[in-house]
Amino acid sequence: MHEMALAEELLKISDEAAASAGAEEVLRVGVGVGWLLQVERQSLAFYLEALRRDYPRLEHAVFELDEEAVRVRCRVCGEETEQAGWGFACGACGDRDVEVVAGDRLEVRDMEVRTDDV
Numbered sequence: 001m002h003e004m005a006l007a008e009e010l011l012k013i014s015d016e017a018a019a020s021a022g023a024e025e026v027l028r029v030g031v032g033v034g035w036l037l038q039v040e041r042q043s044l045a046f047y048l049e050a051l052r053r054d055y056p057r058l059e060h061a062v063f064e065l066d067e068e069a070v071r072v073r074c075r076v077c078g079e080e081t082e083q084a085g086w087g088f089a090c091g092a093c094g095d096r097d098v099e100v101v102a103g104d105r106l107e108v109r110d111m112e113v114r115t116d117d118v
């Protein structure tokens with residue numbers, strides 16, 4: 001069910017971006033999928049396929065799902081470091097007082113669209 005909600009959100013964001021760009025059709029959407037979401041990729045792809053009938057602009061879009069690593073900012077030394085798993089800690093000083101700054105969300109990175117100029 002997690003993936004279904006994420007798919008819905010992704011379709012909505014993509015559609016809104018396409019609409020504000022005046023696009024007739026979306027060809028490709030590059031998506032960063034945060035590691036922290038623990039997304040089942042196949043399941044997300046399934047729901048994207050199933051739910052996009054509500055979004056005519058996205059009917060033929062290819063969704064490229066790219067995993068995005070978790071990055072944290074240290075509250076002690078201020079460094080930003082990439083994390084390889086659970087139990088987040090600063091990669092510079094080792095302190096656990098860190099804040100997640102990336103890898104905790106879905107993000108549309110780039111998009112290819114078709115606009116009708118005629």
Ligand SMILES: [Zn+2]
Pocket residue numbers: 074075076077078079090091092093094095
């Ligand atoms: Zn630190």
